[in-house]
Amino acid sequence: MRFIRGTFVDTPAAGKLRIRLDHVLVVDGRGFISHVLPFSDPTIQSALALAPASAAPDSHSRALTTLPAHTFLLPTFADLHIHAPQYLYAGTGLDAPLMQWLDRYAYAAEERVDADPALAERLYARLARRLLEAGTGAAVAFGTIGVQANLLLAQAFQAAGIRAFVGKLSMDNSPRPTYGEASTAESLASLTSFLDGMDALAAPLATHERLVHPILTPRFVPVCSDELLRGIADIAHARGVKVQSHMCESRDQMAWVEGSRGKRDEVVFDEAGLLTEHTVQAHVTSFPPRLVELVKARGVTVAHCPLSNAYFSDAAFPLREAIDAGVKVGLGSDIAGGYALPLQVQMRQAVVVARLREGARREAAFEAGEEAGDGKGLRVDWVEALYLATRGGKGALGLGGVFEPGMEFDAQQITLAEDGAGVGQLDLFDLPDAPGLEWWTETVERWWCNGDDRNRTAVWVQGRQVL
Template sequence: MTIFRGDLAHCPTLGRLDILSDYCLGVNSEGFITHLAAASSSELLASSPPHKITSIPAGSFLLPNFCDLHLHAPQFLYQGTGLDLPLMEWLDKYAYRAEERIDADRALARRVYTALAARLIEHGTGCVLLFGTIKPETNLLLAEVMQEAGIRAFVGKLSMDKSTREAYREPGTSASLEAARTFIHDCRALTSRLPPHRRLVEPVLTPRFVPTSSDEQLRGLGEIAQEDPSLRIQSHLAEAQDQVNWVRSERGREDIDVFDQAKLLTNRTVQAHCTFLTDPCLDRLHERGTAVAHCPLSNMYFSAEKAFPLREALDAGVKVGLGTDIAGGYSVDIMNSMRHAVSVSRIRQGIYHEADTGTSTSRRAIDWKEALYLGTRGGAVALGLENAGRFAVGCSFDAQQIKLIDPGSRQGVGSLDFFDIADTVTLTAEIVEKWWCIGDAQNRVQVWVQGQKIG
C-alpha cells in the first residue's frame, strides 16, 4: 500500500469545497483508495511494521485530476490559430483539412498525439473524452498513445457518411457502420491482455454531428449503442446558429429530435455545447440522462449570439462537465475553461438583471467552487465514472499535487504571491481560490492516474 499524508481538497458535490487537513490516504496496488482518515486518528501511522509514508509538504495539497469532456485530438495540430470564421465555414477551411492530413500521415499523427498527451499531463488532465478522425487505424494510434502515457482516455472514431468536404467522408453508410464496429472491437483489444484496472482507454461511438450523418447512419449507430450497454456516445448538439439553421433546413427538425429519434440520447451520451437548447430541451436531456460538455471558450467564437444556459441546466438536473474543445477553443488547460465558465455566467447574470430592470432574483452565475466541481467531479459523473473525481474509499486515485508555497524560501510558486505567510501554512478556501484564479502549470508537481505517477 502507498500512503500519502498531507492536505487534500476536492468538490464532492456542486458548490461544496472540502479541505481535509493533515489526512492519511492509502492506495492499494491496483490504484484504488482503501483508506482515508485524519492523521490524528489513522491506524496506518501506528501500524507494525510501519508503512512507508509519502508526505505532501505544507503549502502543497492533493486535488483530483481534471476531466476534459470535449477535445478534438487531430485539431491540436493547429491549436491557437484559425478562429476567424463561423462554425460551418471554419470546419471546411481548417478542421476537415487538418483531420484529413492526420489520417494521411501516421508519423505526423504520432507526433501530434504524443505532444497532446504531454500537454494534458502538464495541465493536470488525467481523463479526457476525445474526438478523433474517420480512419480507424489513426484512432487506434491515438488510443495507443493515450494508454502509453497513462491517461484515462475515451476515444471516438468519427462516423461521417456525409460531408461538405467531399474528400473527407466515409464511402457510405454501411461502410461507416462497419468501421465503427471494427474500431470498437480493435480498441478494446488493445488493452484486453491488461488487468481491468490498467485498461485506461475505451472506444466511444462518435457521430460528428447531424450535418455529417444521414438518418440511416444515426439509426444504425443507435442500434449499435443498444446492443452494447457499456458503450459511450458523444456528439455535438445545438452549437451555433449557422449549424442549427443548417439542420432545420436540411432535416426539417431540431437536431435534438434527430438524435432522440435515433436513440442516441442516453445516460451514456455526452453532447458538446448545447448553447441553443430551450428549457424543455434541457429537461429532456435530464430525462434521458444525457450529459453536456460545456465549452465556454469555443462558445465565445462559434456561439456568440447565445451563451450556454449553464445555471438552468444545473437547476434542471443535467449532468455537466467542462471541455476545452481544441481547436475551437485555443487552450488545452481546463483551468481556463473553469475561469471562462464563471465569466460567461456572470455576464449572463448581468444581462438578465438589466433586462428585468433590476428586479430579478433569478441566479444565473456560478462561482469558482462550482466551476472546480465541473472541472473535476462533474466531468467524471458525466462519463459515468462514479468512483472518480473525488477522494473516497473505493475511488480511483486520480490526483494532482499542487504546490502553492515553496517550503524553503517561503515564497509563492509561479504567479502566486503571498504576503502574510505564517510559520505554519494552513490550507484555506481563500488560498485555494487564489490558486484557482491565477495559478498555472508551474504549480503542478505530480500527476497520478489509477495510482500510477504519470507526470
C-alpha cells in the same frame, strides 16, 4: 499499499469545497483509494506502525509520504470534449463562422493526420504530454475517420497514462468530397473495425490498467444520415459503448439541420436512440426549458465549452439553470474551437460567462423598471466550476472525481509555495508554518484564479505517477 499524508481538496457536490487537513489517504496496489482518514485516527496509526517512512510518492511499498506544508492534492481534471487531431492548429482562424471554419481548417487537419501516421504519432504524444501538464487526467476525444490514426491516438493516451474515451468519427454525409465515408454500410464497417482494434489493444491489460476505451462518435447531425445514427445506436446497445456528439451548437448549424431534416438536433438524436445516460453532447447552447427536461430525463451529460462557445455559438450556455435543474454537466476545452488546452482556462471562462449573463439580466431588469433581486442570480462561482472540472466531468465517465474509498486515485499535486515564496504567478506574503482552514480556502481560490503549470508538481492516474 501507499500512504500519503497532507492536505486534500475536492468538491463532492456542486458548490461544496471540502478541505481535509492533516489526513492520510491510502492507495491499494491496483490504484484505488482504500481509506481517507485523519492522521490521528487509530486505524491509520495501526497501519502506519507497520509502514516505513519514505520520500518517494510513487513507491508501491507500505510507505508514508508527507506532502510539504503548502502543497495539496486535488483530483485530476476531466476534459469532456476535445478534438485530438485539431491540436495541430489550435488558435487558428477563429474569426470564421462554424461551418466555414470546419471546412477550411478542421477537415483539412484531420485529413492530414489520417494520411500521415508519423505525424499522428508525434501530434498525439505531444497532446498527451500537454494534457498531463495541465492536470487533465481524463479526456473524451474526437479523432478522425481513419481507423489507424484513432488506434494511434488510443496507444498514445494509454502509454502516457491518461484515461481517455477515443472516438472514430462517423460521417456518411460529409460535404467535403475528399473527407468522408462513401456509404452508411462503409461507415458502420469501419466503426466495427475500430472497435475490434480497441478490444485487441485492451486485451493484454489487467482491468484496472485499461485506461483507454472507445466511444461512438457521429460527428454531428449535418454529416450523418438517419440510417447511420440508428446503426450507431444499435452498436452502442449491443457492445455497451458510450456515445458523443455535438448538439445545438450554433444557429448556422441548427438551420442546416432544420432545413434538411425538418426538425431540431435533439429530435433527430432522440428518434435514433442516441440520447441516453451513456451520451455526452457538446455545447447545447440553444437550451430551452423543454430541451432541459429532455436531457435530464434521458440522463445525457452536457460538455460545456465556454471558450469555443464565445467564438462559434450565438448564445451562452445557461449553466446556472442547468446546474439548478440537476442536468449532468462537465467542461470541455473543445480544442481547436477553443484555443486553450488547460481546463483551468475553461473553469475561469465558465465563471466569466455566467457573470456576464447575470449582468445582462440585471441590466434588462433595470431598464424595464423591475427589481433584479438579490442572491446568485445566473452567476456561477469558482467552487462550482472546480466541481464541473473534476467530480462533474468524471461522473459522466463512470468515475469518482473525489477522494473517497473505492474510487480511483487520480490526483494532481499543487504546490502553492516553497522556500518561503509563492510558486509561479502566486506571490504569497503570508505563509504560516501550519496553515489553517481559512488560509487554505483563500489560497486555493488564489491558485484557481492565477495558478499555472508551474504549480503542478506531480500527477497520478490509477495510482501511477505519470507526471
